[in-house]
Amino acid sequence: METKRAVSPGGEKWLGQAIRCLDHGFVYLVDYMGNDEAIAQAARVSYGKGTKKTSEDQGLIRYLLRHRHTTPFEMVEFKFHCKLPIFVARQWIRHRTANVNEYSGRFSEMSKEFYLPEPKVISVQSQGNKQGRGNALSPEEAEVVRNILKSDFDIVYGDYEQLLEKNVARELARIGLSVANYTEWYWKIDLHNLFHFLSLRLDAHAQYEIRVFAEAMADIVKDTVPFAFKAFEDYRLNAMQLTAVEMKMVRQGAWPKTLKDAEMYLAVFIPGERERNECIEKFRRLGLVA
DSSP states (O other): OOOOOOHHHHOOOOOOOOEEEETTEEEEEEEEEEOHHHHHHHHTTTOOOOOOOOHHHHHHHHHHTTTTGGGGGOOEEEEEEEEEEHHHHHTTTOSSEEEEEEETTSSSSSSSSSSOGGGGEEEEESSOOSEEEEEOOOOOHHHHHHHHHHHHHHHHHHHHHHHTTTOOOHHHHHGGTTBBBBBEEEEEEEHHHHHHHHHSSSSSOOOOHHHHHHHHHHHHHHHHHHHHHHIIIIIIIIIOOOOHHHHHHHHHSSSSSHHHHHHHHHHOOOOOHHHHHHHHHHHHHOOOOO
């Protein structure tokens, strides 16, 4: 039986076209497998061909994602080539649902490319979020930080070169390098797990540097599987989940109407301060709290 390869015009246009990320990084689409039609086709395999109109494919895809029928989305895959700072790669690799092959500092020399943040993204430590950033430093303070980093990069790479000149094994010579040093990898993942990655890394609370890469990948995915990506935006990315307590308050019309009232009122129902703040933010998004 002859089967034609599923082709996406949007995916074809991105093949081999790099999207620049940060100062030295990039993302580009090496290859892809499947398109919107392939998702619908996979869903229909259990009961035959069924309907085949494009509009019906779109409705089916939206139903699948809305009701968390994930397997058909696993039939679509993306293979990316990424160049990224090592500290971003260590965050990224926490998503253990991809196939990864990374540049090796044992076999090859590491490049003299380090991530130097732009002044506008250099911030103080957040007081409310232990793993996030607060307000940006002044331009003068940010430049001091950049100069310190540049000096460190020159020193550690100079030491690395000296060790290589002494014929120290590359796998040892590299250990003093900064996590700002750039690495590269091929990263292949199915659409279901890619959506999970994007739902976390496109979030405003995600670290800026990994969010830049997520935004680049999202542009590629959006063009390759537009029906699926629109459903993802509607039901995952731009949606939110209410807890049982929050739903009860909405049903009873018992939510606090001002931010001051919310802080006192919610303490009765929700013991944790962080969860209360998240609840308040949801009510603000819904326009229920001034």
